[in-house]
Amino acid sequence: MKRFLTILITVLFFVVAVILGLKNQQLVTLHYLIAQNELRLSTLLAIIFSSGFLVAVCLASYFYLILKMRNRKLQKLNIKQRRELNDLRAKTEKD
Template sequence: MRAILSVLVIVVLLALAFAVGSQNDAVVSVNYLIAQSDTRLSTLIAIALAMGVVIGVLIMLASWLSLRLKVVALRAKVRRLTKET
């Protein structure tokens, strides 16, 4: 149930982001460190959203991985302690 609710919230947020992005068709100038580009504001919003999602997933994955390693280590410790007694 929680997974369905999470997916539903993500879909609603993405739809909202695309709706806002589609209304912004002005061309803006973006200065990078080494370059400059003229791009539509909707494209810039979509790129920023995608980068935020990717960075969030990578951070969450790193946290999940470290917790998974702790769980494996603790399970091994429990098995070792139950064999001793």
Template sequence: MKLFISVVFLFILLAVAFVFGSQNEQLIELNYIVAKTEISVSQAVSLFTFIGFLIGFVMSSLFSLTRRFKRRKSD
């Protein structure tokens, strides 16, 4: 049940982020270390939401794997 509530909450947050982004068609300039680009606010929100989700997923997976290996090692 906890997982279901978490997933529903995540989808609600993603929906709010995408609705916010779709309402803002203004262009913003992103300065990278080696490049510069102009993208719309909706693209920036989508990009950074995806990057945040990906980082969270990787960190969660690594934490889960280390816990499994520690359990197997202690058994």
């Protein structure tokens, strides 16, 4: 359900971006440090929206991988501690 809502919200953002792009067809002058360029506002919105989306996906993937690695490390520690606990319980039952 959570994944479905995430996909739905992402699709809604893309639809809103497309609608805004279709409504804004005027030319905009974009000044760089050494040059300038004229783009349609819809193209500029699409570029900025796509770059923001890619940055967000990269950051989310980075933090997701960190959490996965931390989770794997803690699971290994948990397994090790369970073995030690079972060994201690076995020793106390024998005595």
